Amino acid sequence: MTSLNGKVALVTGGGRGIGAAIALRLAAEGAEVALTYERDADSAATVARRIEAAGRRALVLAADSADPRAVRAAVDGTVAELGRLDILVNNAAVFLVGQVDELGAEEVDRTLAVNVRAPYLAAQAAARHLGEGGRIISIGSNVARRAPFPGLALYSMSKTALVGLTKGLGRELGPRGITVNLVNPGPTDTDSNPADGPNAGAIAGLTALGRYAAPAEIAAVVAHLAGPDAGYLTGAVVDVDGGFAI
Structure with a gap:
């Protein structure tokens, strides 16, 4: 798999879970x-x-996505160390759950800073470096489509905001040949949401396929x-949720 030879990608929150799987797959490509x-x-x-074992260069950057300076520095540091930037994957997120009368301003500010402001600022910084064929891909959530349990309003709101960001940036950056898309994963088997967890059966039952996704x-x-085969796809919201939103 060499469809991304010569490309440089930045994956925020790429050390664990879905982000790690994305980083490894892009390296494999x-x-x-x-x-x-x-x-x-x-x-x-x-x-x-693991990326280096596959024969690719890897760069690890400590960055709190709630810090605007850290977000911008991660983009600029990628370009400085790896020479360019072709693909930005906005994956880092926080998942704070609680009913509307339980979460205060601090939780709201933290959620919006990481889940909304950081993708915007990362895209803003990346746009200075991306050329023709550049890609911005954000990772949303199935609960932007459907909130099946109480306590999801704050997180759902933050992930729904990525729809507007994707469509607005897609229109703005399209003339430059840069595509912008959003992926909404469904329940996915990670350390923070294991497929054998105490509520996993009920959650999996909300999907049409009746199971969790693998991060891969x-x-x-x-x-x-x-990759190059998606060059005419922009402003799209792709639900990879096993039929959760049906």
Whole structure:
């Protein structure tokens, strides 16, 4: 798989879960990959070693996506160290759950800073470096389409905002040959949401396929959007949710 040979990608929150799967898949497709992490340096380093074992360069960047300076520095640092930027994947997110009378301004500010402001600022910084064929791909959530349980209003709101960001940026950057798309994963088997967790059966039952996704299944769609075969696809919202939103 070499569809991304010569390309450089930045994956925010690329040290674990879906982000790690995306970083590894882009590297398998030929890209050099930078990834950010906030707390788990060991996991990020493990992903980087696997990228390098595949013969690609890897760059690990500590960055709290709630910090605007860190977001911009991650983009500029990728270009400085790896020489260019072709693909931005906005994956880093926080998942704060609570009913509307339980979450205060601090939780709202943190959620919007990481899940909404950071993708906007990262795209803004990346747009200065992306050329013809550039890609911006954000990772949303199935609960932007359907909120099946109480306590999801804040998170759902933050992920729904990415629809507007995707469509607005798609229109703005299209004349430059840069595509902008959004992937909404459904329930996915990660450390933070394991497929054998206490509520997993009920959650899986909300999908048409009756199961969780593997992180690699989400990463495969991102890799397609990042590649040359998706050059005419922009402003799209792609639900990779096993039929959750049907």
